Amino acid sequence: MTKNPRTLYEKIWDAHIVERREDGSALVYIDRHLVHEVTSPQAFEALRQAGRPLRRPDRTLAVPDHNVPTTARVDGEGHLLPIADPQSAKQLEALAKNAPEFGVRYISATDPEQGIVHVVGPEQGFTLPGTTLVCGDSHTAAHGALGALAFGIGTSEVEHVMATQTLILNPAKTMEVRVEGKLSPDVSAKDLILHIIHVLGTAGGTGYAIEYTGEAIRNLSIEERLTVSNMSIEAGARTGLIAPDEKTFAYLFARPMSPKGDDWEKAVRWWKSLATDEGAVYDKTVVIHADEVQPSVTWGTSPEDVVPITGVVPDPASFPDPAKQAAARRSLEYMGLEPGQKMDGLAVENVFIGSCTNSRIEDLRAAASVVWGRHVADNVKQALVVPGSGLVKRQAEAEGLDEVFKAAGFEWREPGCSMCLAMNPDKVPAGERCASTSNRNFVGRQGPGARTHLVSPAMAAAAAVTGHLTDLRHLAPVKMGETA
């Protein structure tokens, strides 16, 4: 056993201290900064006004994602198409101007490598184990899947990182979320993280850095781990780490921005030393039993409002605490649901497959495998597939997945955040339901009055082809030669 056993979080934290302060806070070095158009313009403007340079443009990467339309961005002749919303256009123009002005690499909306920041970072090898990585977006937690201490920050902190490449932080408490046993093959990483959020509660991780451990986590692919870490913030935790292992190294090997040659060898040696030491103590440990996780769905307006698809809408009176009872009543009113109503069979008018949680190639494969040979139901008015990046999109097209979706009646779109937060034209109309692979079912999140049910990609696909939330384990089989 090591003399002073430390957790993964503590090792990365210790390796990034520029200066410890008497009050317990620390000046912490930031290795990587991802920038998008929504939370950066005020920070760039403040730097400009103060005459401050951006300290390390080489550690910064800018990509537009939140506002970009997911319809065609160039016409048949390759000319840029105008963006209809003048405010979105202005915000996107600001990033296109600010990034080069401050020397930051900018991946434009028409670049084949453009995508959602949290998809682009790992896929470019910009995200590396043992680094500190920030972005003005709460789903930055996603990068923890590769063993990066990654967390979302506000615009003032964005400015602070731009100017100093550091942040003043207090160390977080550590929480181990250990997932023991094996997940059933028809249960996805999304079902697992929804289950975890249900157990922890939406504020259960507040003040903590989570580390996911256990057999079920080790068995996940890197893309599945990205889904799990991504939603840590929905349990209140700014960061959700997973120890880097051989899968992590294999995933990162030869990525465009990954270390090469001798550096790669040195890096892997250091990354291997990061795993939590035997005997290290977490401030809290929560044990999850993988065999209890089922295909799941949210019923309310908080990501903790999760039931298995076989379940029913809970009775608000069944919650022990009066604040939760009141919240549940408000949720049911907003969602147009009654206590006791079955989740299976609830009609949806919209299906969204995308977002930084579930828009990678494995997500699209999972959805396509359900869609293949079937057709989007007549009552579904909008069924979107929005790949997480241009590279994911091209990979999917090379595999013919786009044809499976299009043949079934889905729209095959350009990459971006899209209907996850409805900043671009992709919205769920008021009063309508959406089976969505995104991460938040908040009031108005997918558009004013929109009713969101969070699900996995396969469950979203099953909802699309049946026209209602449904247990994908009970879909009628497709008969060869009789595809719908």
Place this chain on the structure above:
Amino acid sequence: MKAVKIVEGRAYPLGESNIDTDIIIPAHYLKTTDRKGLAKGAFESIRAKEGNVFDDPEYKGAPILIAGDNFGCGSSREHAAWAINEMGIEAVIAPRFSDIFSGNAFKNGLLTVVLPEADVERLLEVAKTDPITLDLENQVVTTPFQDRFHFEIDPFRKRCLLEGLDEIGLTLKDQDKISQYEDVLASDRPWV
């Protein structure tokens, strides 16, 4: 940053738990390159309901907001703090705040005060009829009825708020230490 010492006045008795930042400021208001002009979108879905506290003349111009557990959860958008500031609110009291929101609030001189549920319940009652006083220096919330609730605050944040310090300016004084760290990093972990 503007210094904060005492916040005194009426308080909006909102009291709901899990007020996320999409409720505080919906995404369609985020298409701005400015920090201003956000108050008009603040709490839009709550203000759409009749009898909401924000449009009740009783609380007009209140400098304090009292909320339920887990205020500011969800998105990291600092627009939430900017919008609340622009409404004229200088302090929020709740049993718990999301980590990102409380950080954002602090950077904008918006005081977040954490008190136990029972104290928050009491203040929600008082707020319906009477003003509340927050004293940052002494870390205490008082009412005209002899209520006196002590609150904890991070000492660094307290100092910055009381003195209105510019955090970036402070950190830039440590430029040499940052450069030294970068030199060590370049030799120890050259791949970063």
